[in-house]
Amino acid sequence: MKQLVVISGKGGTGKTTMTAALACLARGVAVVADCDVDAPDLHLLLKPEIRETHDFFGLQTARIDPARCIECGECEKACRFDAIRDFRVDPRSCEGCKVCTLVCPNEAISMVDSVSGHAYVSETRFGTMVHADLFPGEEASGKLVTMVRELAFKVAERERKDLILIDGSPGIGCPVIASLTGTDLALVMTEPSISGVHDLARILGVTEHFGIEPLVCVNKYDLSPEMTEEIEGLCRDLGVDIAGKLPFDPAVVEAMISEKTLVEVEGPVGRAIRSVWEKVRGRL
Amino acid sequence: MIISVASGKGGTGKTLVATNLAASIGEVTLLDCDVEEPNSYLFFPDREEEASFDCNVMIPTIDEDKCTRCGRCSEFCAYNALAVFPQHVLLFKELCHGCGGCGLVCPEGAISDGTRTIGKIFRARSGDVRLLWGELNLGEPMATPLIRSVKAEAKGDLVLIDSPPGTACPVIEAVRGSDFCLLVTEPTPFGLYDLSIAVQVVRGMKIPCGVVVNRTGVGDRGVHDYCEREDIPILLEIPMKREIAVLYSRGVLFSREMTEWQGRFCDLLARIEEEIR
Numbered sequence: 001m002k003q004l005v006v007i008s009g010k011g012g013t014g015k016t017t018m019t020a021a022l023a024c025l026a027r028g029v030a031v032v033a034d035c036d037v038d039a040p041d042l043h044l045l046l047k048p049e050i051r052e053t054h055d056f057f058g059l060q061t062a063r064i065d066p067a068r069c070i071e072c073g074e075c076e077k078a079c080r081f082d083a084i085r086d087f088r089v090d091p092r093s094c095e096g097c098k099v100c101t102l103v104c105p106n107e108a109i110s111m112v113d114s115v116s117g118h119a120y121v122s123e124t125r126f127g128t129m130v131h132a133d134l135f136p137g138e139e140a141s142g143k144l145v146t147m148v149r150e151l152a153f154k155v156a157e158r159e160r161k162d163l164i165l166i167d168g169s170p171g172i173g174c175p176v177i178a179s180l181t182g183t184d185l186a187l188v189m190t191e192p193s194i195s196g197v198h199d200l201a202r203i204l205g206v207t208e209h210f211g212i213e214p215l216v217c218v219n220k221y222d223l224s225p226e227m228t229e230e231i232e233g234l235c236r237d238l239g240v241d242i243a244g245k246l247p248f249d250p251a252v253v254e255a256m257i258s259e260k261t262l263v264e265v266e267g268p269v270g271r272a273i274r275s276v277w278e279k280v281r282g283r284l
Numbered sequence: 285m286i287i288s289v290a291s292g293k294g295g296t297g298k299t300l301v302a303t304n305l306a307a308s309i310g311e312v313t314l315l316d317c318d319v320e321e322p323n324s325y326l327f328f329p330d331r332e333e334e335a336s337f338d339c340n341v342m343i344p345t346i347d348e349d350k351c352t353r354c355g356r357c358s359e360f361c362a363y364n365a366l367a368v369f370p371q372h373v374l375l376f377k378e379l380c381h382g383c384g385g386c387g388l389v390c391p392e393g394a395i396s397d398g399t400r401t402i403g404k405i406f407r408a409r410s411g412d413v414r415l416l417w418g419e420l421n422l423g424e425p426m427a428t429p430l431i432r433s434v435k436a437e438a439k440g441d442l443v444l445i446d447s448p449p450g451t452a453c454p455v456i457e458a459v460r461g462s463d464f465c466l467l468v469t470e471p472t473p474f475g476l477y478d479l480s481i482a483v484q485v486v487r488g489m490k491i492p493c494g495v496v497v498n499r500t501g502v503g504d505r506g507v508h509d510y511c512e513r514e515d516i517p518i519l520l521e522i523p524m525k526r527e528i529a530v531l532y533s534r535g536v537l538f539s540r541e542m543t544e545w546q547g548r549f550c551d552l553l554a555r556i557e558e559e560i561r
Contacts, residue, residue, distance in 0.1 A: 009321045011449040012295010016474065038452040039292045039481065041474040059362070080342070080383055092456050092489070096362050097383030134452060136484040141452040142425065170294040170449050171320035174425035194535035195299065195323040202321060202422060209423040223526075224533040253502045256472055 002284045003164045008189040009199030011170035014219040019167040020045040020261040021273045027126040030163040033152035034131040035145045035179035048122030058116035058140035059096035062089045068108035075100035142174035172206045186214045192227030221245035244276035286443045288462040292478025294449035296470045297498035302446040303327040304539040308549035313440040316417035317458035318448040319430045328410035338401045339433045342382035345398035357386035403430045431457045451481045465493040471503030499524040
């Protein structure tokens with residue numbers, strides 16, 4: 001079984017649109033996993049029907065029992081995350097380390113589990129999809145990404161699928177690393193802008209760090225031929241292949257609004273994506 | 285006054301709005317808290333860099349001579365960052381949150397505080413705009429301590445924060461303590477869905493918010509309908525124009541070329557001030 005992850009340093013460069021189109025092309029052979037758990041959009045195009053729901057427990061958070069609290073302030077002093085003020089825990093800042101429970105002289109603090117999201121196994125028109133939602137503002141998105149990937153792996157084994165297709169999140173931090181590690185190939189989306197080039201260089205540093213083979217895809221390449229050239233130069237210098245270049249096309253937004261993937265509507269972008277898929281398949 | 289610029293979805297124009305707003309309103313400090321992919325400084329090519337320094341986080345240092353491998357530290361660690369073997373203790377640095385708990389539970393006093401560098405903080409100036417940004421080291425999972433450090437360096441009466449995308453912990457850390465949060469979105473189903481999550485986050489934090497709709501003209505009316513229903517003011521609309529996209533791609537602030545936008549960004553600040561009142 002192979003795992004392909006679609007990532008990008010910079011947000012809004014077309015990860016989800018690309019993943020949805022690849023899901024259509026890989027219909028029957030792939031399980032799709034939406035690992036962009038704090039801005040999950042793939043379901044808007046794939047229209048999953050939920051079959052299984054799993055609770056996700058993130059980090060525990062501390063709770064101070066006001067009846068037992070003697071307001072000594074030891075917990076506030078010991079907390080390195082500034083999560084305790086005026087003898088109350090801000091659950092958004094609490095990282096669940098339990099240090100406050102250690103220093104409290106009156107056993108007023110306990111750790112509580114809370115459901116901080118859900119993971120789902122669903123049916124779509126292209127096959128099974130695993131996705132999740134993280135309750136707004138919750139932590140441990142990396143841990144939820146891992147849960148989605150584990151579920152996707154089980155489903156792929158059960159259904160004897162050859163490929164797990166992962167929609168990653170933007171950036172280079174914890175959820176990105178959680179969706180990247182152990183994959184066979186990373187399709188890195190970028191766009192021809194100064195930010196796009198800068199962020200591409202950083203994410204390629206991350207794929208290198210974790211030893212994951214990258215392939216680059218330039219979205220809206222014709223918006224800035226000179227920046228596209230710069231991307232091509234960067235890839236050449238780093239020895240990274242370019243899987244394809246997608247033209248700017250207002251029809252992309254129209255397709256999104258009609259809830260279609262780009263290979264379900266006719267057009268130049270759809271054709272370019274088919275050729276990217278062939279390259280990716282060859283590489284896998 | 286602290287104004288943060290956020291969005292659920294990436295690539296909707298947070299940096300576009302934050303940089304052009306900063307360049308239009310006089311003395312201001314612009315913080316780039318998207319430390320995974322900081323871009324805002326790129327739009328001030330004339331910047332003079334003033335300083336840069338490491339961002340360090342606490343990690344435990346273990347004195348193997350004092351350590352009896354009792355295992356209390358690894359039992360206590362909520363992040364599974366410590367593994368105790370018969371001969372030695374292994375620390376998984378990237379998993380450590382630096383809470384200091386292992387040092388507190390160690391009965392032998394074998395654990396002391398050490399530090400580890402996770403990124404860099406930069407300070408620069410371009411005209412009236414003071415720039416501060418953090419850059420997370422590659423391969424480093426935890427952005428929040430660096431965001432906290434960048435914010436701790438901020439000075440001045442007016443602070444703009446360019447926040448990371450998403451709606452999870454890095455965003456909370458960036459937006460925390462703001463007087464107002466500007467949510468940048470695009471008029472598409474993706475933009476709308478992620479905006480609705482971001483609104484829940486800032487409302488949960490009791491921070492007043494308003495919306496900037498970028499690339500109007502393409503897409504649908506979903507974002508506008510949503511804002512009307514939820515009573516969220518749309519404070520600025522930026523049309524989909526090839527000229528803006530091309531200037532952005534080259535790293536040029538479009539309000540400097542299309543100067544009528546400087547007034548519009550000043551008006552945006554005035555509307556935010558009204559909303560706060």
